[in-house]
Structure formats: structure tokens, C-alpha cells
Amino acid sequence: MKFLISLAFKNLTRYKRRTLITAGAIAFGLMMYIFVDSLLLGIEIESVRNLKWFETASARILNDDYWENRFQRPLDINIPNPDKIINKLEDNGITATKRIEFSGDLILNSADFGEDGNMSVVVTAIDPKRDFDVFEFGTTLQKGRFLEKNEDAAIIGSWFAEDIGAELGYWITIVTRGNGGFYEAMDLEIVGIVNCPNPNVNRTLIMMPIDVADEYLAMEGASTEISIKLPESADVEEEVIHIQNLLNGDGLTVMSWKSMAADYLAIAEAKRGGTGMILFLIFLIAAVGISNTMLMAIFERIRELGMMRSLGMSDKKIRIAFMLEAAGIGLIGSIMGVFLGIIVNFFVVKYGINYGDMYRDMDIGYRVQAIIRGAWNFKTMGIAFFAGIFMSTLVAFFPTKRALKMDIPSCLRHQ
């Protein structure tokens, strides 16, 4: 065995350039694998975070009948006494805030926007005092200021502001139907523009103070939802059951972010399958490269192989010798690949890649906007390292087997 290892190592140095080129191909494949995996993991982590931070919160309390009617955003299917529930949750160490979500028509006035127009929108009325405890809009302000209580003001997403040509100080009119069906129009001054990392929110966001909405919509203190923040380490499903028990029925349902984002999670899972195929193809390309190199290496040494067989070296040992050589190439490629992967990953994790222009007008499902950062995944690096060695060894098996099928005199005559 010692001789076989020594022979394999020496053969690696026999064609240095070829060894390096093949190892380079493996290294590139593994680096791409680590890079793509890091980016996908980063996107998923950031997507989930942005989903919870800006869209669903960790969990949400809703009227039992609200979820199935959620697209109509009915104001009459509400939580009549949200403050009481929030206090109860607070007594149990749970942070929560109430919100009213309603749909309406946004009227744009030519005085501010240059021309008249209207569009359907969804407005979220928030408690300016408590909302930042649950959601993370605190760091997203791009222009102006945040909302204060009891003012006819609105904050909008920066992409939405760009789309409608809005600036600070512009007035918008929301026409909607209040609780009970009456028509109501509310004029709101844009006091702040936020750049929300969740593109779905940044594209559509209009927020106003909840007390003002309560008055316009005749909600009489009711809200359409109570959003809850749970610690990152918490088992969300367990907490949901715990909160549900605290509510004692009351015609209310607690939903985890996973239930609310079931569609997104299903799409993400499907995408993971698709990207698995891409990763497989990267490996396949590297495998073809190694296979070709090993094929050339073996067929160039057919006479040597014939000599070894003549002298009584068993086919098994010859196969081991060539596979050890291939494993050596795999080892060099894996070391280079993981090293390059770590370097590339460092930059992807620290600085990320700016896809802002691409994602601006495109919804790809993921809740990430502009800069996409990778994530460290040492398991993937370990898999890449061993897969590189294993794959190289495996692909050497077949050309060796083929060469060993030749009879010895033919091997010795081989030019």
C-alpha cells in the first residue's frame, strides 16, 4: 500500500500542469457550490427574517373568521378589545401590538403629483408607540420622520414613493369604507419614507396612526390583528399553543408566521429543489473534467499498465493505484476549492451582492431587496471537501476498468 500511495503521489507530479488544471476544475466547481449554497442560505435566512420583521411578525392573533376572508380585509371581522389582550400578553412577558389593515383607493392630486390618478392600496394603521417593539421599521427611515399619535399623516415605502412620484409633504387621499360600510375619505400628509428591506412591503407600504384610522373607520377601539414578537430562539409553534391557551377561546385564533407564509415556504422549498439540480450540474461538469483527465492519464500509460500486469501486479492493485492518483487530484482540488470558497464567501457574507436593479421591478418570491448576503455553512464546506475527493476517485474507476479489460499483449504493444 505504501508503494501504491508513493506511486500515485509521484504520478501526480508527473504531469503537473494537467494535475493543476484538473484540480483547478474541481476547485472551481466546489467554490461555485459553496458560493451558490451560501447565497441561497443567506437569501433564505434574510427572507425569513424580513418576513417576520416587516410582514407577518412571529405570530398574529386574528378573529376566527378573518384568515379565510383576509383578501377582502373586512373591518367588521375584528378583535373588539385588543388592548386588554395586549396587556394580558404583556403580563406573560410577550410583546405585542395592534394593527388595523384595510383596503381602499389612493387618490393622487395633480397639485402634488402633477396629474390626477387613483389606485387600489392596502393601508396599515399602526400604534406608533408600540409598533417598533414588534416590527423593525426603526432602522428603515430614508427621509422625514416616523409617525406620531393623532396626526393625519402617512409613511410610505421608498419604491412605492418612486412609483407614484411622492415626496415628503405631499398629501394623499385614501377613500375606503369604514366599519359598517359607510364611505370615508381621509387626507394624509406624507411625513416619512422608509426603505424596507422586504421588497413586497417596500413596493406597497402605506402606514398611518391607528388612533386616526380608528376614528375615520369607526372601529371603536377594535383592531384587525394583534402582531406578536417572539424571541428568535423560541419554538414558535409551541408559543402559539401557549398564547392560544392564554386567550381562552374568545373567538380568536393565533397563527404562526409559518402558517401565514405557507405559500412562500412551499415556493422556497421548490426553489431549493431546483437549485439542488444546479449544484448537481456543477458537480457533473467537474466530474466530466476529471473523468476526461483520468481517461487521458490512463490511456497514456497503457504500456506501463501492461508491464505492471506482466510482472504480476493484480488488477485490484492497479485499480487502487489509479484511484489513489485520482483521489490525490480530488484532494488538491478540494483543498483549493474550499479555500477559494471561504475567500469568496467572506466577501459575500460581509459585503453581499447588489441585485437591487434586478429585483426592483420583479417579484421572485424571496423577501430580499438590493443587497443579498451569503451565510456561513460549514456543513456544506465539509460536504464539498469530501465530495470532491469521492467524486474524483469514483470517476477514475471506469476508465481504469476499461483499460484493464485490454489483454496484456495489446497493452504492451500500445503506442
Added chain:
Amino acid sequence: MIIVKDVKRVYQTGETEVHALRGVSLNIEQGEFMSIAGPSGSGKTTLLNLIGCIDQMDGGDISIKNEQVSKMKKKEKTNFRRENLGFIFQTYNLIPVLTAYENVAFVLSLLNISEKEVKERTMAILKEVGLEGMENRRPGKLSGGQQQRVAIARALIKNPEIVLADEPTANLDSDTGKEILELMKKMNEKHNTTFIFSTHDKMVMDYANRLVILHDGQIQSDEKR
């Protein structure tokens, strides 16, 4: 020691059958220094390959040291070659990445021999073939004659009773060829090793103490000297 009985070998070249050997019979005794000669295509390499258990015959029988090698399975033939036969090739067939020492020691690494013994035997045989001080040179740094000496050392290191050499001097100039033949003859006399070599070189034939001439796959003459 070696009994070749009515051996036939037919190659299929496309639609054509080529009869390389048409019923060759020979008895070879221990310690012979035998040359198989004949023009190209006469069947000398085929006969050598069959005696060397690296080719499959289409008829007849070969026994070596009372073992019927023609009936052996592939694995048994491999073991038999490893333990009993030495080979010398026209193009030396040394492993270019290994030194002269490693090329010779390689044969012993296939047998279960201690490292110490491998070293002692390898150094001794290299000295015997006149390569002392060149152990660490790779084939690329050796002349043709020196490379063939390494090949002879490789063939003899395991003390085989039979060494088969296919045109061992064909790639060498006449002076070096003569040196190699003298070395082989010396080894033949010293170790009583049976040497069977193919050639079509008159000088090589003159060294043999038995000359078998093949023509069209049949023995034309068999002369003991």
C-alpha cells in the same frame, strides 16, 4: 522445465484469421539461454507471450515447472507470473516517475518481503548489473543501456527461474547490445536462470546456446549449441 505441446494461436484481424502459431512444440530445460528467432510475423513474440502466461492460446498445452499454465485462471496466472517469471521488454517499460532503485524494488513490493530485505536485495542486484551509484536516477537520466540494465535487475530481483526477454537489444546500439547480452549471459550462468529471448539480430542469436527459428508460426529449426 517448460513443455510446449502443439500450441496454436489465431488472431482475428477484421474478417481475416491470422495463424500466428500453427502447432509449436518445445521442451526447454532449466538454465538454457535460448533464442527464438525469425522474421517479423513469424510468431516469436506470440510464443514468448504464451510461455509468459500473458496471452491465451487457441490450442495445445504449456506446462511450466509441472504446472499446466494453459489451464490456469486469470488470477492464478497473475500469481504465477509474480512468483516465477521475469520480463525484459524491448522498450524497457520502466516507470518514469520512479528512480532506478524504486523501479527494481517495485517487483519485491508485490511480494510479502520486509523493507530491510527489499533494500538489501535491490542494492545488491543494482550493483550486480553495474548500476551502483545510479540508484536515485530516474529513467530519463539514464542511457538506453542503463535503462535496460535496470529492466534486467527488475526481472532478476525475485530470483525467478525463467526470464523472458522480447527483443532486449533492439533499441540499443551494437556495443551496448553486446554489453547487455553479456550481462544476461553472466546472470544465466551465475543464477542458473533460464533465459528465453526473441530476436532477429544475428549477434544476439550467436550468444544463445539454443536457437529456435520460427517461420510462419512453425518451428523451422531447433539447434542446440
